[in-house]
Amino acid sequence: PDHQVIVIVLPTSYHFGILQSAIHEQWALHKSSTLGEGLRYTSTTIFETFPFPRHPDGSYDPRMIPGSKQGREVEKRARALYERRAELCRKLNLGLTKLYNQMKAEELPELRELHDSLNDAVNACYGWPEGTWRDENEVLSRLLALNKELTNW
Numbered sequence: 131p132d133h134q135v136i137v138i139v140l141p142t143s144y145h146f147g148i149l150q151s152a153i154h155e156q157w158a159l160h161k162s163s164t165l166g167e168g169l170r171y172t173s174t175t176i177f178e179t180f181p182f183p184r185h186p187d188g189s190y191d192p193r194m195i196p197g198s199k200q201g202r203e204v205e206k207r208a209r210a211l212y213e214r215r216a217e218l219c220r221k222l223n224l225g226l227t228k229l230y231n232q233m234k235a236e237e238l239p240e241l242r243e244l245h246d247s248l249n250d251a252v253n254a255c256y257g258w259p260e261g262t263w264r265d266e267n268e269v270l271s272r273l274l275a276l277n278k279e280l281t282n283w
Contacts, residue, residue, distance in 0.1 A: 147208025
């Protein structure tokens, strides 16, 4: 088949926020194979290897929300993105693909600002210097190092 659907069921807005972030996008682009002109997201090579942020005490459990201000901020901003995005889809009578095409064409600056705000919160959850998420090479380098650390844990 030429179509693939992956459903990831996670219980919180925090998880949604992490997976909607530019940080996760860089991981997906690095780990993906291609399918035609787009990337091919696979659960085994992308999702299962993605290093979620550690908890404030240094522990690691990607199923849980870090008990921190940063984790709560990711959850709050992810919820705001989700709700506004759903509202825009209804209001403009668009699906997600067309909505994001408009965002990329700079026709929806509000949506871009919500994503940037979420990216700032996810970046802080990793404990990285402000704005690190904007540097694709730095993000990938840090994620690869964290992945290596966690797999040797």
